[in-house]
Amino acid sequence: MKKTANLSNSWLTSPVTRAMGALLIIFVIGLLFNADGAFFKWGTHRDMLRAVSVYGILACGMTMVIISGGIDLSVGSILALTAVCFSLFTIHKGINPFVAVIGCICIGTLCGVCSGAFIARFKIQPFIATLAMMVFARGVAKWVSGGQKISTAVQQADGSYKYVDVPAIFNSISSKIMGNNITVVTIIFLVCLLISWLLLVKLRYGRYIYAIGGNEEAARLSGVPVAMTKILAYGMSGLFCAVAGICQAAQELQGDPEAGVAYELSAIAMVVIGGTSLQGGKGSIWLTLIGVLTIGYLEKILSINAVGEDKRLMLTGAIIIAAVLLQKSKK
């Protein structure tokens, strides 16, 4: 009997269950305010997944960084930089798409590694280092793009424009598969989730990330390579930013140097709502998935009901607090 009670108690208090509670509440709200049945159509859920996938990819990297005890404010800017570079490579330069993808991933990873190096080697606070990278990467994005969106309208030397075709890879990434029921960007998001899970749970470096998040000094004394682990965490965050930037560019058919503003806050909110602790050392990529879905459904429900901007912001703030309190109250 005691054993049964313990198992039951354990299930009720598990982080995943608490995170699911918030998502369930959002779902019930969606059922109640279904906007003439729009909420019951699969297309609405598919569109929600598409819209939230770019944020979700950023949140994968953010999860690793937060579990390591840090924070990454530069994700939105790196997304913009890689979106601009990807558009520049594929639309303007006509570079082979796979070379362009590799190039952009290298750029994003390099940004992340630089942040990680400053944090690990020079002991700069994570939010100061990534704040600097946030500003720097945004500046590079504007410089590379000349302040303009990089699109299929290519400016000639005399100021006139020549219009080129949309690259095939843009159409591929923007397309839908499995009978038009799921978008490729959502598949990419799921792949990123899987990669994050593998890294955090199946590889030694994942355990190192949890270790330094839990107690950095104890980890160091236990022989964990603290500096390299941090660089890895931020490097992975940068890599996922590049993937998100490529998806953003493909969906918009352009590279916008202004893209990604405040995306870091959305990514952090998704991680936190999912239940990963900002103190580090605890959390899971599946909690982040629940956080992504919670915020995604919240935004979609507000959108299909055409809720005004003022009420949207108030409701979003209130529900974020409610979701976090819901989790704490059950401990």
Add this chain to the structure above:
Amino acid sequence: MKKLFLLIMFSAVLILAGCAKKTPQTTAPGQPGAAETKAKWIIGMSQCNLGEPYRVQQNADVKMAAEQHPEIEVVFKDAQNDTLRQQAQMEEFISAGVNLIIISPKEAAPLTPVVATAIDKGIPVIILDRKVVGDKYTCFVGADNTKIGKAAGKWIVEKLGGKGKVVELRGLMTTPPAQERHAGFREAIKGSNGIEIIFDVDMKWLEPNARKEMESALARFPQIDLVYAHNDAGAHGAYLAAQAAGREKDIIFVGIDALQQEGQAYVKQGLLSVSFEYPTGGKEAVEAAMEILNGKTVPKDITIKSRIFTKENIDAGGEWLSE
């Protein structure tokens, strides 16, 4: 203790994230020595926000026009969508003693006093595309958003034959351009009872937002005849959403601004049915500046005409809107 640290850190994140966007990006006036040998007059260009493609183009138009006049040098400053910063930059121009100022104010009321200060100091001020309160300025150059919204509304009434279901994607309702494009449009369709606005949301000028909102409209309404977006990026985002839903051929997409690389490109590619030009006025502002600097009189208000771009007339350079 740990919770306090968390609270402080999270607050710091929010504060710093906000501060980060306002990192100073001031361009110093040209070196006095270089200016003296190179240009006869210095013009200060105070731009409210280079984060918008329209304003990047506006600055580019000013620069292109200025290059035709070797005797002038233009110094550009970007307020990054920050009213207080634009005030400070205006004060920098005044202190530097520029010969003339061109300003595209972010907001009317907060920039009015500093424009008046410039006038008091004998520096002519050309107001570009957005206005200030009152008439203490040298010359206004710009187009008329309400008129453009009205023209769009008339075109829509005619295109739909006075009947249809319309989605309106607003720009950013705290800004005068969006308010005027909305007001002009609503006024133009007022007499047509058959036109129904079934979905009306704010997409904040951004294409990703427009796409999301349009996805919601498509999920909710089986029939949508037309989308009126306050800018071309919004119309394009709506088009992409409709295309993904396989409904882009049943819907007419209307945008405003008609930049060469955006609205005109979309019309040429057949994505939008029409785009209404909202000219930057950069060239006209420089021409007015030359008149002023050469001691000539210019009109108090110069309203620039707009063109309408459709599939039929895009290759001929569009068609002027009638008054």
